[in-house]
Amino acid sequence: MKAIVVENIIKRYKAQKVEVTALDGISLSVDQGEIFGIIGPDGAGKTSLFRILTTLLLADSGYATVDGFDVVKDYKKIRRKVGYMPGRFSLYPDLTVQENLEFFAAIFNTTIKENYELIKEIYSQIEPFKDRRAGQLSGGMKQKLALSCALIHKPSVLFLDEPTTGVDAVSRKEFWEMLHRLKVQGITILVSTAYMDEATLCDRVGLIQKGILLSVNTPKGVISAFRSSLWAIRANEMYALMETIKADPAVKSCYPFGQYHHVTFNKKEQIEEHLNRIVKNGSFTGVEMFPIQANIEDCFMALMSN
């Protein structure tokens, strides 16, 4: 059985006279024990999808199951089995750390003791502050408490909506290490993020933009589907270099990537010669160029522009 099945889900919102299509016919399935990433910018439809799957929002049409249960008919069963960490901090700020955890354990008819092993590694980091009110915690600690509360009933599927937004690179890395240890315990994880680099940490990803899935694949599969040959180039005059490259009719795309620009062409042959000509005509200095493999962000941008 698939942990999650989504078939042709459509969700529209009406605000005054304007209608927005948040999800425009989304289909995907997630295997048990898989870490599946929904990768896309704000406004792509990620949260709508999460709220439909956690039975908090009704789709306009389409069909979805979680753990084999229908999100409309069997919503009570789903609510008992899944863990959900919304993007916005949603615990009780006036309760202490421990009170929050006890509250969620009690709601799910369990105790902290019963599932302590599952949350031990995460919860032990905030346990020294267990008498502090949740509202007084720092961002990182709130996140750990929210994850502990979402896990306290040993859910079969864990929904994490943008758990790393606004989180620094170190804490993000630690968070993903934590998710991989949960996966080993057999928990299926659906996680959304706007950080493209996190895609490579998932088993499979769905790239989403404007309510449409651009691609559903393994991270490697997404990358191998990138057909153009991609070059990295830098010079001392980075801004002028980009303007010059973009103005060239043979160039398909040119995007800055840290120290380099990533360039694709409308043709396959003689790319190095072509770039050399651009560099020479523009009298650029300190030039460095080489072919590279696309990363997820290159792929996302290529799919976005199609």
Next chain:
Amino acid sequence: METEKVIRVQELTKKFGDFTAVDSISFEVTKGEIFGFLGANGAGKTTAIRMLCGLSLPTSGIASVAGFDVYKQNESIKKNIGYMSQKFSLYEDLTVVENISFYAGIYGLNDNQIREKTGLLLAQLQLEGERKSLVRSLPLGWKQKLAFSIAIVHDPAIVFLDEPTGGVDPITRREFWSMIYAASARGITVFVTTHYMDEAEYCNRVSIMVDGRIEALDSPQNLMSNFEGRSMDDVFLRLARKAQRTS
């Protein structure tokens, strides 16, 4: 080479009770520079920025911004800087044009200047068709680009950008950085925080704060060679992992 210093900071410190949020930081930023101000959550970045913007008085140390002293001339600082963040930028219930006029007015532009700037901004951002749309209805990427343009509508000496591109799609994120380059080319100094490490590499120089102190400050190239990292991500992880504070 322009070497005018628009930000000077010497041993700047801010304590809250026993807690030293910012611990004797020193640096200078040159006119037109794109200065990346990095650090883990809780490292003290926001406290430092609030002092530089004239919103919070330091406990000790010296700092001047756009030539004004942070202790005595904080009102002058506010008039000469721009500020935008992901969390606070524009009024959602006002239209595009209303937001422009409102901020331009606050920054003291007269009616002619406001009209002129409004036309210019709408053309640059290709937002002419949306001039009467509520800001709420714009996609996030457009909002952020508009917010940035408005933050520099009064041609400030410095613009402070606090995680301006969080959650923005990768193409718009790059368009946003083109705007940053253009502002810097006009002589506006850009002071920016980000969690995207590739964006750190777009900066002329980058400082990395750990537990209230500046642990490293240099160009991205030098940081990468000094800390033997292939990317700024490597450098950041190496430094920020030393942090003792819980975030």
